[in-house]
Amino acid sequence: MLKKRIIPVILLKNGFIVQSKRYSEHKNLGNPIAAIKRMSEWGADELIYIDISKSKYFDESRQDLNNEEWRNLDDVYSGLSRNSFMPTCIAGGVRKHSDIEVRLKSGADKVGVNTMLFQNPQEVKKAALSFGVQSLVANIDYRVDGNNQRRVYVEQGSLATGLLLEDAVQWAIDHGCGELLLQCIDRDGAGRGYDIEGINACVKQSSVPVIALGGAGKWSHLELVIRETDVSAVAAANIFQFKDQSVFLAKKYLFDKGINVRKPQLFNMD
């Protein structure tokens, strides 16, 4: 039987891992290559990288942190294939066909598209034909408005598309995305649980796998969204960054509760 995937999300800003709260406050948490190794050893089922840098340049003033391993995003991405023996999705800053190609070549299994999916959909479709639908993940960010409508945003949540979530789901599938990563922006960094209602509606509607993101504050939040919906995978960022062996502990919690996850295990790939 196919297992429910538990996926840590690593947010990168100017070359460092950051913690995010409602897409605005960002706190530096350190070395991205070390994080890949860690997540791999803790038995993560997959890894999602989202680059949220506003500029292309790395913060080179941070010489206090050991960053000899990576000087630019390309270094981070090539560090991926050397150190990650699990599937990896790279998202953020993907605007054109060649951005997708570069990321796949450097070892990513999937590339996440957000703004591009709505502003340049034909290029997404073209990429699906060249690389296969399995290589494209639609990162759909949404907010719940005053009328309890779920509306989609792009440009890191800063630009409203006016689209309803359900229409964006169909749009993404029609343009060749083989998977959907749904993120409720209101819940980003809030730690009060996933948007079960929204996720449930999307999973029912979608013919491709859905990954839920946004709102995990404790392990039981992961359990709840898996029990209440037919989601294929559960992703979280902050909750996996602060605790040693976090992914292992999350999987152990779920496994002990009888949830269909891959057996929790610590790995040493050497």
Next chain:
Amino acid sequence: MNELNVVILDYGSGNVASVYSMVKRITQNVKVSNEQADIEQATHFILPGVGSFSEAARKVNEVLPFSVLEDRVLNQGVPFLGICVGMQLLFTSSEEFGLSKGFNWIEGEVVKISQTGLPIPHIGWNNIINKQENSFIEDDMDMYFVHSYRAQPKDESNVFSIVEYGEEICAFVGKGNIFGTQFHPEKSQMGGKKLISKFLEY
């Protein structure tokens, strides 16, 4: 044991770097190459693959001295491992985008995964059910899958392992010195590393 000389064939598939990193953890004697000289010297071949069958079939014929490779594998018995689309290419043909021809090293077709109400692509970790005892994969080991098409070998004896996903999906095939995995061993952590180690011992 003779000195290993692993050649990873590269028709431009995205996962070559990951396969290389995984093999590198097992042996230093590995290179990515499509050169005839390397193909003639190889002790093991790995063909990674991802994406579309027809695109892969077309590129393989473009970049590889295919008749040399075929002679090494079919007549000289050099072990060959195809991964994902690299495994699907071992078969006769695929129904993806009309009908595309494969290598026909193992008889069978590649067909779309049946609509059973489950999401497609089939993405994630699924546990192996061995149909035939083999030294490559332990029963119930989870491996990572990502695909929308599945292989349907004509001869059941070529199917070593399956997984369940609304229907039986062929996960690991073999015929003599030729092997293929629908899943990605290079992304399947320890289980994947073990499978590749076993293949390199063959």
